Amino acid sequence: MLSLKLPQLLRVHQVPRVFWEDGIMSGYRRPTSSALDCVLSSFQMTNETVNIWTHFLPTWYFVWRLLALAGGPGFRAEPYHWPLLVFLLPACLYPFASCCAHTFSSMSPRARHICYFLDYGALSLYSLGCAFPYAAYSMPASWLHSPLHRLFVPTAVLNSFLCTGLSCYSRFPELENPGFSKALRTAAFAYPFLFDNLPLFYRLWLCWGRAGCGPEALSSSHSHHLLCALLAGLLFTARLPERLAPGCFDYIGHSHQLFHICAILGTHFQLEAVLVDMRSRRAWLATQEPPLGLEGMVTMLGLVVAGNLLIIITFTASLLRAPGTCPLLQGGQPEGGPQAKQQ
Template sequence: MLSIKLPQLFRFHQVPRVFWEDSIISGYRHPRSSAWDCVLSTLQMTNETLNIWTHFLPTWYFLWRLTALSSSLDFLSESYTWPLLVYMLLICLYPFTSSCAHTFNTMSPEARHICYFFDYGALSLYSLGCAISYGFYVMPDCWVNSWLHRYFVPIAVGNTLVCTGLSCYSRFLELDFPHKSKILRTAAFVYPFLFDNFPLFYRLLLCCVGSCAHSQAVVSHCHYLIFAFLTCFLFASHLPERLAPGRFDYIGHSHQLFHICAVVGTHFQMEAVLQDMTSRRSWLMAHTDVPSFLGTIGTLGLAFLLNFALIGLFSATLLWAPNRSTSEVKEN
C-alpha cells in the first residue's frame, strides 16, 4: 500500500529566527524543505496550513465568478467591461500568489523573502485593479472629468511601485529595526488603500448627508470597508495569539483571520463594483469617455513589468549581497 510520510514539525527555537512568527510557538516546518515537502505540508496541520487554504480556495471562487461573467459580458470587444476584467484578474491573482508564498516559503531563508516579495507585488497590483475599477465605475458624479479623475489611474501605477518597494525593503530592516520595519510595511499597504478609496469615502459622506441615493452598491461598499478595517487591525495587532502565545498556533491566529477578512471584504467589493458598473452605465457612458485599452489592460501590463523588475532588483540584492544578515529577518 502506498504510504506518504508527512514532514516533521518543529518548535520556534528549533528553526532559524527568519522563520519565527510573533507569538507562534509550534507547528514550524523544516527550514530547508524541498518543494515536495512544502506541497505535502498543505495536507497536514502546521501553523501555515490554514494560511494556505484560506487563500487557495477563494482563488477558485473568484475564478468561477470571472468565468461566469465572461459568459454574460463581452470582455473582448466591449471596452466598458475592461476595467472590470482587470479587477477580476487581480482578485484572482493576489490570493493565489499569497497561497503559493505560504506554501513554499520554507525552502530556504532566501526563498522565504522572495516568496513574500511576490506576495507584496501581487497585493500592490490588486490595489491598481481597485483604482482602475473605481476610477471608471465608482467615482462620485461630481468628480467625474475632474483633475483627480483624469490622473487617478496614472497615480495608482506609481502607488504600486511605492507599495512594492516599501514592503520589500521592510524585510531588510526587521532584524535591527523591527518596529520601523512593521511601520513601513503597514504604511506600504495602507497608503494605496486610502488613495484608492478616497473617492468612495467622499461618496459615502455624501450619502450620509442625504446628497446621494442609497443603493445596494452603497451597502456592499460599506460591508467591504468594515472587513477592510478588520483586515488592517488583525495584520497590525497580532491578536489573539499575542494574548496567549502558543494557544493559536494552528487555528485562529491573526494571519488566518486577516486572510478570511480580506477575502470576504474582496467579495463585497466585487459585488459593489458590479452593481455600480451595471446601475451607473447609462450615466457614465453619457458623461465620460469609454475606457481605453491603454488605460486598462495596457496600464496593467506596464505596472506588472515595473513591479516585476522591482521584485527582481530586491531579489538580486538579497542573493548577491556579501552580507547575508538580512536572512535572519523574521516574518511578522
C-alpha cells in the first residue's frame, strides 16, 4: 500500500533568519523543500497553509465572477463594460500569484525572494486595474474630462512601476534594517491605493452630512471596501495578534492570514461597488465620452506587464549575482529571538 510522507515541520531556530516571521515560533517548512514538498505542504497544517488557501480559493471566485459577467448577453460587445472586465483580470491574478508565492517560498532563500517579487508585481498590476473602472464609472462630476481625469490612468501606470520597484527593493535591507524595509513596503502599496481612491474620497467629502447628493453618493459597498482596506493595512503594519502572544497563533489566526481575508473581502466589496456605480450612473455617463477605449486600456495594461516584468528581472538578476555569503541569502541566526520580518 502506498503511503505519502508529508514534509517535516521545524521551529523558528531551525531555519535561517531570512525565513523567520515575527511572533511565529513553529510550523516552518524545510528551507530547501522541493516543489513537490511545497505542494504537499499545502495539505498539512503549517504556518503558511491558511495563507495559501485564503488566496487560492478566492482566485476561482473572481474567475467565476469574470466569466459570469463576460458571458452575459451583449456584455462584452458593449464598450461601456470593458473597464470592468479589465479590472477583473488582475483581480483574478493577484490572489493566485500570492498563493503561489506562499506555496513555493520555502524552496530556497533566492526562490523566496523571487516568489515575492512576482507577488508584488501582481499586486501593482491590480492597483492599475482599479484605476480603469474608477476613471470610467466613479469620477466626481466636476472632475470629468479635467486634466486629473485624463491623467488618472497614465499616473496609475507610473504608480504601478513605483510600487513594484519599491516593494522589490524593500527585501534587500530587510535583515539589517527591518523598520526601513517595512516602511518602504508599506508606502509602496499605500500610495497607489490612496491615489486610486481619490475619486471616492472626494465624493465622500462632498456627501458628508448631506441627505442626498445624486450621482456623487457612495454605496454601502464602497464603505465596506474602504473599511476592509483600512483593516488590511493595520494588520499588515501592526503584526497583531502574534506579536502580543508569540507562538499562540502560529497556525491559525496570525496577522497575515487576517490580512489575506480582509484584502479578499475588500476586493469583493470593491467589485460590488464598481457594479453599483456602473449601473446607477449609466444614464448620466452615457452622454460623456469615455476616457479610454479598449485599445488604449489593453495598451496600458500590456505596457505595465512588460515594465513590471523588466523590474522583476532586474532585481532577480541582482539577487542571482549576489554571493552565497550575502546576509540576504544566508540569513544568519544570531542569539536572541527572531527579529521582525514582514512579507
